Amino acid sequence: MRVVAKFGGTSLGSGDRINRAADSIAAAVEDGHEIAVVASAMGSTTDDLLEEITFETDDADRAQIVSMGERTSVRMLKAALSSRGVDATFLEPGSEEWPVITDEYGEVDVEETQERGLEVADSLDETVPVITGFLAEGPDGSVTTLGRGGSDTTAVMMGKYMEADEVVIVTDVEGVMTGDPNVVEGARNVGEISVDELRNLSFRGAEVVAPSALSYKDGKLDVRVVHYQHGDLLSGGTSIEGEFQNLVDLRERPLACLTVAGRAIRNQPGVFYHLSEALADSDVNIDAVASGLDTVTFYVDEDEAERAENILHREVIARDELSSVTVDEPMAVVRVTGGELPNQPGVISDIVNPLADARINVHDIITSATSVAIIVDWEDREETLELTQDLF
Template identity: 75%
Template sequence: MRVVAKFGGTSLGNGDRVNRAADSITAAVEAGHEVGVVASAMGSTTDFLLDEIQYDADEADRAEIVSMGERTSVRMLKGALSARGVNATFLEPGTEEWPVITDEHGEVDVEETRRRGKALADRMASENLVPVITGFLAQDHAGNVTTLGRGGSDTTAVMMGKYMDADEVVIVTDVEGVMTGDPRVVEGARNVGEITVDELRNLSFRGAEVVAPSALTYKDADMDVRVVHYQHGDLMTGGTSIEGEFENLIDLQEDKLCCITIAGRAIRNRPGILAELSSALAEEDINIDAVSSGMDSITFYLKSGVSETAETVLHEGVIDSETLSSVTVDDPYAVIRVTGGELQTEPGIVDSIVSPLADERINVHDVITSATSVAVFVDWEDGEQALGLIQGVFDD
């Protein structure tokens, strides 16, 4: 089994933890697995180096300076592996076999990086070699050091796993995989054994520090990704398994939707109002397709066939409330959903989606976004044309 193991800064935070990491790698090698390693800077080295740049450093100098954390880590880990009799080597920008190459725009050169990753994998297999690769760093075609941005070590690991045809990528970090909640805040938080890549990406973009969102774009269905705690000590078991891969899809929902809007004074300051309205719909077995809110209103998108029942139910809530003033229904609406793993990393993506609709005088009634999707609501009769226009954006 070929594994790429990424060790985060906390898991290499001191000599004892470097030894623990080396022990886990050695155990996997002795069990017959091929292991590639990606190492972050030890502890908070990168943050320390950035804080100490007290002058106007250009991008090239800044990249060289911050690279020192990862360069130190790979040397420490390689030394610990060699002391255990493991055939290990460290790779950093500037070494002949360095795999992560970027183009003139700072983007990963996929073709060259894939070629180098395959060559490195072949050497792992033929020499029983454990390469220890600096995370976060890259190199352009001119030999200059570049970086992969925030969470770059995670990105290095999953990218290398993909291009080295690994069976699994193991992210070794300071959390027990993905938890049901933040154990520092909520009692009874427990490990989630499995989670989909879409679920985790949504959590990651909203503050969960488990795997960098940029890394997940490199995951495919044939490669497992698992998150384990550095104290676990076994690279091959435990933690949380991240399932599936991102699917890019542009879809026009077949069902006509109705739009029900409830207006009220300072709704945003009324705790529990959304729960009350949603619960009233749930009691009538009415599914909510989407929700949006404004300063003084909440809008539910539901299937058109339930509009009268839903209006009646919500009207009862308006009558009984001192906050709510009125409910209104409009239909039919169409919704086009754009789903993709890289939406949040593309500045201006919402504008690029809706601008062609404006050019064709199609009125956009609502746009609802998440980390992995954009939903655009238009009049039903404009749905097919809007779908074609949005598809054209991504075809281009």
């Protein structure tokens, strides 16, 4: 099996942990597997270096400085593997075999990186390449970086372009947990999670796998998260299932838009809870929600509009901070779903501008980590769907 193993900063945070990492790599090699390694900077080295840059510096010098953490890690890990009789070599920007290349805009040059990744893959039967995570090489040979969480991105990207069977992210958590074990009691490991679920969690603060990395995962590539203390690269942890696909779809049934107004609703604890609970208790399904400083808007099936209005009106009467509820119908929702959406600057304007040119009024836009919902008049649904499909 061909595996790309990424070791995070915590898993390389001391000599003992580097030894543990080297043991797990050596064991996988001894079992006959082809292993490539991506290494982060040891511990908090990158953050420490950034804190010490208290002077004016350009991007090139800054990248060179922060690259020293990863450059140290690959040398340490390569030496630890060599001491175990494993033929290993470290790769960093400037190396002849270095694979990750960016274009003039700092974006990954897919064609060049894929070609170089396959060349690295061809050497796996002879050596274990230890690759600096986070770093890339510009078209002029300069050192560039892949941004926050870049080592995860390096690993999954290399897994894809090297045609690996699996990417293993070795970190300081026991895979994906049901909750933060430092905060909640009884948190346990989740054996499997979809790539959509994990990316949404990642964009909302879960530090498991960088969101940018998950964009490179396809259906053929397995990705797994394991704890550095586990000691076995090939089992345990949480398996990340599936892949992102761009999808544009139209909800077949019309929606009603119910807006509850009140004084500084956003600053009133419990208002949203009571409103949504009242609808849930009456089996009214909420399709989407939007909020402002003085309003909360619920989108429900048009057939439920009258009943939902009465339910929310009772809440308005019962709560001093609420003043009124209004209904607008029928509405249509067109949803765009795709793993690359958050990485596309200007994607909202790309969606909205053609609709404005077509004189289509957009009532609402609701975004999440991997989707955009566009709310328009029901009569504009087909044209909105067609224009949006043309973009994706």
